[in-house]
Amino acid sequence: MKSVVIVGAGIAGIEAAAKLTKSGVKVFLVEKEKEIGGHLRQWDRLFPTQENAQKVLEDIIDGLDNRAEVLKNVTVQHVEKKGDKFEITLTNNRSLTTDAVLMATGFDTFNARRKEEYGYGIYDNVITSTELEEMFKTERVLCTNGKAPERVAFVHCVGSRDAKVGNRYCSKVCCVTAVKQASEVKQLYPEAEVYNFYMDLRMFDRKFEDMYHEAQTSCGVQFVRGRLSEAAETKDGRLQIKAEDTLLGKPLKLTVDMLVLMTGMEPCSSGVALAKKLKIEQGSDRFFNGQNAYNLRNFTSTQGLFLAGTCTGPKTIPETLADARAAAAEVLSYLTK
Amino acid sequence: MKKEGKEQIWRDYQKEIPDNDYFYVRSCIRQNFFPGSEKMFMKILVDDLGKNIYETEHHTTCGGIGYHSDVIPLETAMTIIARQFALMTEAGYKNYAASCITSFGLYSEVLETWHNFPEVLAKVRDNLKKSTGREFELPQHLAHASDIIYKVRQEIADKAKYKLINKETGKPLKVVEHIGCHYSKMFPHKGVGGAEYPYVLSGMVEAWGGEVIDYPERRHCCGFGFRQYLVQANRGYSLANTHKKFESMEPFEPDMIITNCPGCPYFLDRWQYVIAETEGKTYGGKNQGIPVFTYEEVASLVLGYNPWDICLQVHQVAVEPLLDKIGIKYDAGKKYEGLNGKDIGKPEMPGCIKCC
Numbered sequence: 001m002k003s004v005v006i007v008g009a010g011i012a013g014i015e016a017a018a019k020l021t022k023s024g025v026k027v028f029l030v031e032k033e034k035e036i037g038g039h040l041r042q043w044d045r046l047f048p049t050q051e052n053a054q055k056v057l058e059d060i061i062d063g064l065d066n067r068a069e070v071l072k073n074v075t076v077q078h079v080e081k082k083g084d085k086f087e088i089t090l091t092n093n094r095s096l097t098t099d100a101v102l103m104a105t106g107f108d109t110f111n112a113r114r115k116e117e118y119g120y121g122i123y124d125n126v127i128t129s130t131e132l133e134e135m136f137k138t139e140r141v142l143c144t145n146g147k148a149p150e151r152v153a154f155v156h157c158v159g160s161r162d163a164k165v166g167n168r169y170c171s172k173v174c175c176v177t178a179v180k181q182a183s184e185v186k187q188l189y190p191e192a193e194v195y196n197f198y199m200d201l202r203m204f205d206r207k208f209e210d211m212y213h214e215a216q217t218s219c220g221v222q223f224v225r226g227r228l229s230e231a232a233e234t235k236d237g238r239l240q241i242k243a244e245d246t247l248l249g250k251p252l253k254l255t256v257d258m259l260v261l262m263t264g265m266e267p268c269s270s271g272v273a274l275a276k277k278l279k280i281e282q283g284s285d286r287f288f289n290g291q292n293a294y295n296l297r298n299f300t301s302t303q304g305l306f307l308a309g310t311c312t313g314p315k316t317i318p319e320t321l322a323d324a325r326a327a328a329a330e331v332l333s334y335l336t337k
Numbered sequence: 338m339k340k341e342g343k344e345q346i347w348r349d350y351q352k353e354i355p356d357n358d359y360f361y362v363r364s365c366i367r368q369n370f371f372p373g374s375e376k377m378f379m380k381i382l383v384d385d386l387g388k389n390i391y392e393t394e395h396h397t398t399c400g401g402i403g404y405h406s407d408v409i410p411l412e413t414a415m416t417i418i419a420r421q422f423a424l425m426t427e428a429g430y431k432n433y434a435a436s437c438i439t440s441f442g443l444y445s446e447v448l449e450t451w452h453n454f455p456e457v458l459a460k461v462r463d464n465l466k467k468s469t470g471r472e473f474e475l476p477q478h479l480a481h482a483s484d485i486i487y488k489v490r491q492e493i494a495d496k497a498k499y500k501l502i503n504k505e506t507g508k509p510l511k512v513v514e515h516i517g518c519h520y521s522k523m524f525p526h527k528g529v530g531g532a533e534y535p536y537v538l539s540g541m542v543e544a545w546g547g548e549v550i551d552y553p554e555r556r557h558c559c560g561f562g563f564r565q566y567l568v569q570a571n572r573g574y575s576l577a578n579t580h581k582k583f584e585s586m587e588p589f590e591p592d593m594i595i596t597n598c599p600g601c602p603y604f605l606d607r608w609q610y611v612i613a614e615t616e617g618k619t620y621g622g623k624n625q626g627i628p629v630f631t632y633e634e635v636a637s638l639v640l641g642y643n644p645w646d647i648c649l650q651v652h653q654v655a656v657e658p659l660l661d662k663i664g665i666k667y668d669a670g671k672k673y674e675g676l677n678g679k680d681i682g683k684p685e686m687p688g689c690i691k692c693c
Contacts, residue, residue, distance in 0.1 A: 113345070116533040122342035230533075232553040233338055235588045240553040 001026045002335040004100040005088055006068075007076055007274065010038025011060050011317065012309025012324040013104035018060075019328035021067035025335060028096055029068045032075045032270060037061065038106055044136035046317065047173075047180040048207035056317070076274055081302060100304040100331050103280065103288065104324065105271025107310045110159025110167070110263040117230040118155065118261055124237055125149075126259045128158075129174070132181055141188055145237065149192060149257035152185050153241055154178045155228050156198040160264030169285045171264030172314040175202045178262045179215045186219040195222045195254065197243055205316065224252065231259055265314045278305060287313045298327040306331050338551065343534045350521075350531035354488040355478050360430035361392045362421060364437035365402055367631075370603045373648030374633040375436055378482055381636055386492055391428055396421055401439040401519075405563045411447075415461045416468070418447050423471035433476035434485055438598035441481040442519025445527045448479065479527070481520060483597035483632050487529055487537045490544040498641030501547030503592070504664035509548035510592040513627070514538035515582075515605065517598025518558055538595050541632055545639045554585035560608055561600030579608040583620045583627075590622070593659050594629040605629045606653045613690035624691040626654030638665060645671055650681075655692040669693070 002025050006013045009031035017027045035041060040060075043053035064070075071090065078089040079101065088096040112120035112128050120126045124144040127135075135141045143149050156178055160171040175198065182194045196215075201223070203209045215221040226243040234240055239259050245252045267286045275282065280300050281289040288311050290297035298306050308327035309320045363375050382388040399421060400414030425433055435441040451458035465471055486493070501510045516535045521528025530536025533556070539549045558565075560579035565571045582605070596602040606629040613619050613626070621627040629652065630638075637647045644665065649656045650672045660667055675681040686692055 113342070116346060116531065119342075121345070122339055122534070124338065230556060232555060233551065234553055 002100075003028065003096075003098040004102055004331055004335070005030060005076075005086065005096055005098045006102045006104055008032075008038070008104035008106050008268070008271065008309070008311075009036035009070065009072075010104065010106045010309065011040055011057070012106065012311075012320050012327075013038075013102070014060050014064060015321050015324035016102055016104060016308050016328040016331070017068040018063035018065070019325055020331060021064065023332050025332065027068040028098065029070045030074060030076060030090065031070065031072050034073050036070060036072065039109070039130075040317070042130050042134055044133050045180070045184070047176045048205070048211055050180075060321070075270060079274070079277060081304070084304065086304065099335055100306065101278070102306045102308055102327060102331055103271065103275065103278075103311055104308045104327075105268040105274065105311045107265040107314070108268050110165075110171075110266050112158055112261045112263050114165050115158055115162075115261070118158070118228065118259065119231045119233070119239075120261055123231060123233045123239060123259075125239060125257060126231060126261065129154075129177055129181060129260055129262045132260050136181075136184060141185065143237075143257050147257075148189055149185075150189075151193045151195075151254075151256040152182075152258045152260065153195045153197060153239075153254065153256045154182050154260045154262060156196065156262050157227070158261040158263050159266070161199060167264065167266065167285070170202060170314070172202070172204075173316055174262040174264055175200075176205070176208050176211065178260075179203075179208075179211050179221075181260065182221040183211070183215045183219045186215075186221055193222070194219075195224055195256070197224050197226055197228055199225070199227060226252065265310060267311065271311055275311075278302065280305070280307070285313070287311065298323070298330045304334060306334075346534050347530045347536045350526060350529065350536070352484070352527065352529060353478060354480050354484045354529075355432045356388075356488065358389050358430060359391070359432045359434040359480070359485065360425040360428055360476075361390050361434045361482070362396045362399070362436065362440065363392070364440065364599045365398045366603075367436060367599045370599060371631050371634065371648065372651060373637070373646070374631040377633045377637045377642065377647050378436070378486070381493070381633070381640065382485065382489070385496065385640065386489055388489075390434070391430060393424055393428065396424055399435070399437070399440040399443055401437065401443040402563075404443060405439060406567050407564075411450075412461075414443060415447050415450075415457070416464050418444060419461045419465040419473055420469060420471060422476065423465065423469070423473035425476060426472070426474045431474070431477040432480065433478070434480045434482050436482045436599075438481060438517030439519045441479070441527075442523055444479055445524045448475065449524065451475070481528075481537075481597065483520075483537050484529060486632055486636055487540050490541045493636050493640060494544045494546075497545060497639040499639050499663050499665055501542060501545045501593075501635075501639065501663065503662050505662070509546055510659075510662065511550050511590060512542045512547040513550050513552065513555075513586050513589075513591045513594045514542060515555075515559060515594060515596045515598075515601050517596070517601055518562075520597065538597055538632060541635070542595060545635070550586065550589045550591050552586040552589050554582045557582050557585075559596075559598070559601035560604040561598075566600075566604070575604065576608055576611060579604055580612055583609070583612065586627075587620050591627055592662060594627055595632055595635050596629065597632050602629045602631050610653045610687055610690055614687065617689050619690050621654070621658065623658075624689070625658055626690050628652065628654050628656045628659045630656075638663070641665075643667065645674065653692075654690070657693040
């Protein structure tokens, strides 16, 4: 029986494992966290249709049908290709010998502390989009004083399209997530004032433009084209923010109760460390390069070593799943040739 | 507010500050604005703490004020700076300390430029050699003078006669710290604590017993900003900047302001008079202003120096209310006595802002 190690049990790793095991391949699914599911586990509802995120994740995990050997709380300590085989040692000292390796190491969320001027980790009520999503899950979107926010601002592109932090690329999903979350805040608190500070709104996929339209018309979310220069705390624990409204060409100062930072994606740091050992080429954005950016995106220059999901760049959930299935098909083709 | 978040940033932005042996260059303007500050810097470090700080009458401006006012190009400023470094080299020093924030920023900018463009450094060396016959080494360490006081803040605290504590209430004084824009906004890693939450003055305030206020317009310019002030038609912007800061800090009821830039204490101090005269508004309570100090003046006060010997009588906003809060003894009758009891003249008292 042919075998493969899939590194990372986010939705890409799980989806690829489901497809490969269905075709009779032995899969070791290695996950560094204590639970599988990756970032989706933290999410409440999904754009563009407000689907329950945990229901979607359950469906994806159900696809595994317990056929893969899931190894949680472990990482790859050592990996080496010997002949046609990959010899792998895990941090629990278990050794594996497989015919292929599929990297599905995903992404890390940008550490918002690096945008020091926004005061994340310093000022109360400066939170990330992920933290807001967890608040939505508990249905308690509240300031630290326990009160409902009367004015909320979302900052797009935190850690994305930002040369200062070394990330020139677009993280792709933050714009539409901000539109979704801003609309949800308005639905939760219709009287609240909600502002989105954006550079460009990249509504690239089906229904995204409709969401943006709805946010403005039905929900009454205010969109301001301009990046924040700084945030600071007032004496009563609110947040004074400054930006330039670039459409009006005027500086703007606003006091809000909650500031939500739309943190972007960065390549997973532990995945990058492993990629270096495997000599996987990285782009200038540090995401992994496939053999080319078109028809060979799931291939590396090493035979039997494949890539899937957001380790090759920011993707939406449907794109990640499609990429994982494509990678699984290529792995299968390699194993059965 | 989570202080541990700031502490993390402070840990991230530490710089190496040598203990001793500095070549010190003064500011173009500080001796006019706050005559006691640079003198006290030398006195505290050399006489009180036994440090070796060298200065020479042969140094000049760094060119920063001209460069930032678009009067001279960067290349000219570089050659002036090269000459300053030549003086340091000739004196046998490797650690360079600048009194002025803009100088510190310009030195940082020039050293960074030379690091990245060695051909520019070679050209500057050539220009200096041809024009003056001098050669120079780059400093091993560049410090702003406030970095050095920050470094010895605990030694000062150990010798202090007073603390930044309200003697009546026993509570720490509420202190606004204002950092000059050119200290770390251009090169965050060159300043203690970085650009967004600088620690250089906060560290002094904490060591000397005070409590730092973080108010919304903390990062905002003091109102100097070169072009806002040097172009006379723009001075309304300068005043508006200062006004914005005072309006923002007012709810926190600060007892005092500490600064580390030549321009900042001047504008924060003098514009309080203008705001009072034009709007009838004062920010210090009881129709008084908020006293503004340089860090050397604050260090001198906690060490017990006579307020009039460190030239606090030239401040626009009266310092006596703060001296009284701390319990610093002073002779009100000698405020306008100069050296050897010379009468330096009593200024006319303003109408709106109460000046003892």
